[in-house]
Amino acid sequence: MRRARVGAWVLLAAWAWVGLAIAVPAQAAEPPACASREGCGGLRGLVRVAGEREPVEGARVVVVPASHPLDADRPPPWSVGTITDAEGRFSIEGVPAGPVRMVVLREGLLRLEQATEVVRDAVVAVELFPMSDLDHDYRTVVQGERSIQHSEPRSTVLSREEIQTLPGTQGDALRALQNLPGVARPPGGLGLLVLRGAPPWQSLTMLGEHPIPRAFHALPLAAVVQSEALDGIELAPSNAPARYGPLAGGLVRLHPHRPRRDGTHGHAEVDVAGTNASVEGPLGLGSYMVAARRGWLDAVLRGAEKVVEGQGFFLPGLWDYQVWMLQPVVGDGELEIRALGAGDRVRQRYYDRWSTQDVRTVFEVRTQFHRFDLVGRWQVGRTRLLLSPAVRIGTDFASVIDYVTLSRREVVPGWRAELETVIAPRARILVGTDGTIAPFRANAAYIVTDADGLESVLSERNSSGVEASGGVFSIVHFGDERWRLSPGVRVQGFRLNEEHHAAIDPRFDSRIALGDRADLDFGVGRYSQAAITQVSLTGQVVEDLVDDLAPTIILPSALVSSFEPRVPFDGNSLGMRVVSSTQASASVEVELPQQLDLRVGGFVRSFHDPGRVGVHDTELGLSGTATTGLDYGGELLLRRRLTRKLYGWVAYTLMRSRRAVADGTVVPGDFDQPHNLVAVASYRLPRRWRIGGRFRVASGNPYRPVVGVAELDEIGYPTRSTPVFGVDNSARFPVFHQLDLRVDKQWVRPRATITGYLDVQNVYNRQNVEAWIYQRDYRGRIGAFGLPVFPTLGVRVDF
Amino acid sequence: MCARATPIGRSVASVLLAGLGASACYDDVRPPWALSDDPVVLGISLAVVEDGPYAIDLAPLPADRPRAEVLPLDVVELDALVADIDGPLPLDDAAWVLCGAGCLASLEEQGRRFGELPDCHEGSVAQAHACLAGRGNRPQVVIPEAVPPDELPLFFDWSLFPRVLLVSGRAGGLGTDACLEQLVLGPPVDLVGCAIGASDLVYGPEWVLGRLLTAAGLEGWDDGDLPPSEVLELLPPNTAAVFERVRVGPYVFEELLQYGEDWEESLPLHPIDEELEVQADIELIIVPEVPLRDQQIVLSPQGPGTWLGRFEWFHYDVWVDDPEIELLAWAYGYVGSIFLRTPPAGRTFRLYVKATDRPGDAVSWFTLTLRTVER
Incomplete structure (x- = not known):
């Protein structure tokens, strides 16, 4: 915890008499003041921050006669005052009846004066809403633990405010992470997490105690959890502790918001992409929060669909919701109940006025999940216990015109249990288990369409099976204030129907203080996860569609590797393999003056993927095409800690990713991005304006280049040109760079804050090439440019 | 004008555009029918110049109209039209390759497995193999047997028959040998100056092929409702048209x-x-x-x-x-x-x-x- 104080009392010095008044030690009302002929009354009330309505503890409430001039150089004839309690409440007795002026004073808040009338022999209730003093550089911010005893490896934390005001990310929690070191700029600027060269599917995203099946909505545009439902987000791009798995890449932890109890609060927001809202408040002894979002890009694009004939559109429709409940339970524990869900419907359609169907759907994907968690936490002496069962229900559907419909349904129980206790003065042990069991049913129907457009099922296949994974883990933390060593091990089992695999993953991390202002982190470990080989809706669908219908489009290899959702559909031709990696990383963090932190580190990750195999291949003794790889690099983060006025950072990642395929050829990995520089700054201006900017420069993504052209003459067909491809990933798209700006303006009302924002992406309209579109003979190409200047205007109300 | 890209083309690109509402224009930089500085193999033709042993029952043709459908062991003259924006290009150094189905892939497979491109002979060209049939302008090539008798599959498949591939470098640029080396031994790095064209060879007449394949024991040959071969023997084989x-x-x-x-x-x-x-x-x-x-x-x-x-x-x-x-x-x-x-x-x-x-x-x-x- 850090505190920065700048002389707040100076603000009060101008009014000496108020200074005298508040110099009185905090007590209840000052009784001698009331000897008034008009008699006396009382005041009681609540002091809350204007807009946020957060109760203010420790504020001084001073009452003076309303007739006393503000600029008087003498003390008022009388004054009474008190200090608010933890819930912002105050009560003052013995106030002379008549008009009075109440003055509220506290560090970090603007002085508030409010007139009222004290009624004889009565107690008048008032509510006071002082505004935050944004020029006052005082606040409390949890900026990630620097304590050596913190039991997790080094991670980077983004606060809610940073997430919500970061330029170019539209308040999306996971897209905000893309600005941190170790996170590559994804292809097409999409919402993907590429952590230290690992494909997105190898990294694990946890919401609370359990993984979420996918981090982003389809395509992928936005995180499946909106940022209002989170208190923060934590990134460990490699060397996750043994508590977490299965994964072969990095870890992202989304910390669910702890709902407030200090009244009912919420927000509502509208912009071009959709709308979202939340509400939270007390519930019995605990609290609750409900949040929901509906994206409407599909509706916006549907409007354009009939305007541009023949223009194909991807129509992404999305929704998600989060319900959190927090209740204290006996034994100094607490119980959390969570329900969350997310759904997507993506259609690729085009308007064809000559068709009887008017608008034709080329393919459609519908996918959704709901998850219900129960989390119990108890602290008994020096022992901490966590028990959390969960269940997830998932349904997926996909159809490709004139070809196939696929569906899948699964009910997935999951669990996490942890026990942590002190076993010696300098040692703690954590043991636990987690896992999921996923029985599923799937259906694949191959369809034909007759001349009249009627569809009939050509063949159909129903299948069912069970996917499961589970782990037990243990970590022992040794150390004190100056050092910590945390060896751990995770034993994992994976099952797909009758097929079993196991992995033992030893892991170790440590932190050692280097003087008072620096520390060293080091971690090394092995990581394993199961990958299922089956008929699935992956980026291959996109690639196949492109090959069939628009073969002249050359996409970044990373895009095909990253399609979301990756939905496995067919239960009959399944195969499982275990992908493993060995990760090591080290970093030094130094606390600098001016509230700056500097972190410099390096990492290496080697991984092995035995390749796609099906059950039948396994039975025949066949193996897949193995891939091994090495990702390595260095990172630098210079960060200005969040203060009232300014936050920002400069993040630079130097990373190489190499893949060796079966014949020993070494090529750049799909996510090889040698250079990635992100500079972010956001500054609070007077009158509640905030301006921020983000500038990014990143190496282009690799792709398989066209190095020549051959003309093919096949009997019965016209001559056609076909590309001769070079080595995989032997070419790279041009360097990406972009500047985004964001301006926020807040209007604070006593009970609500209204925020209007303008977020402009790609301010100078850089034409970043995200794909190559070749002309049909492959002898010329143009770039498919990414986002042009793209302003987003939004309004948000918090109450 | 943004009218030439296919709908799916624009759509997939629009996926990349993250905001999805973003627009982009994907017009061709040059119409695909327009020749450029890069050479293009516009067509490959064949003319049978010497009948092989399977052609004995064919009806005779005029001397200036050679047969344009080939039977194994015929000798054919291969020709091609290669041009760039400045006009037709000479084929003095061209390489002619006989290859299996998926011509470029069979060339790569040949290089990967054997490390060279051998000269063709009257034996076979297996499906995944390739061989050098000739060099230069209008080479005369013996079309090999499709498959040696001991490797005959059970079922007929057109991919059993060799195809032809033309590779030609250009003066002042990448030579033919350099182009071939990239295609055979890899890795392909820069073939922009190389003229590359692959063409199915037209095998026939079909009734002769059918008779040969049936005699060889291959199943799956479908001769449709062809009249008896005694009638078909009277019909002249196909020839290429000469436009005047x-x-x-x-x-x-x-x-x-x-x-x-x-x-x-x-x-x-x-x-x-x-x-x-x-x-x-x-x-x-x-x-x-x-x-x-x-x-x-x-x-x-x-x-x-x-x-x-x-x-x-x-x-x-x-x-x-x-x-x-x-x-x-x-x-x-x-x-x-x-x-x-x-x-x-x-x-x-x-x-x-x-x-x-x-x-x-x-x-x-x-x-x-x-x-x-x-x-």
């Missing part, structure tokens, strides 16, 4: 509707080796005249009775050496006639037309030089 004249005139859709194909007959005939003057800024129709003697004699078993006659139509692939010329309805292919929009007066341009006959699939080509004038 074209009909050229303004294309008036209403007249075409009114008069039908007879209207085309009213267009003036021009020799193809002369520079033709055509009206500027109009839609033009070009109808190549197919010499009657080049039309295939077909014995059709279709319909109520067997029909015997000359029956042929042509599919035309067209290129032009001026990117300003707009070929109309190019994407749908040309059958019977070619349409284009002429540029302003004073422009001279050349059309390269490859004609593939149907149903014979024999390939031939001609060029046509046009000059626009005001009328």
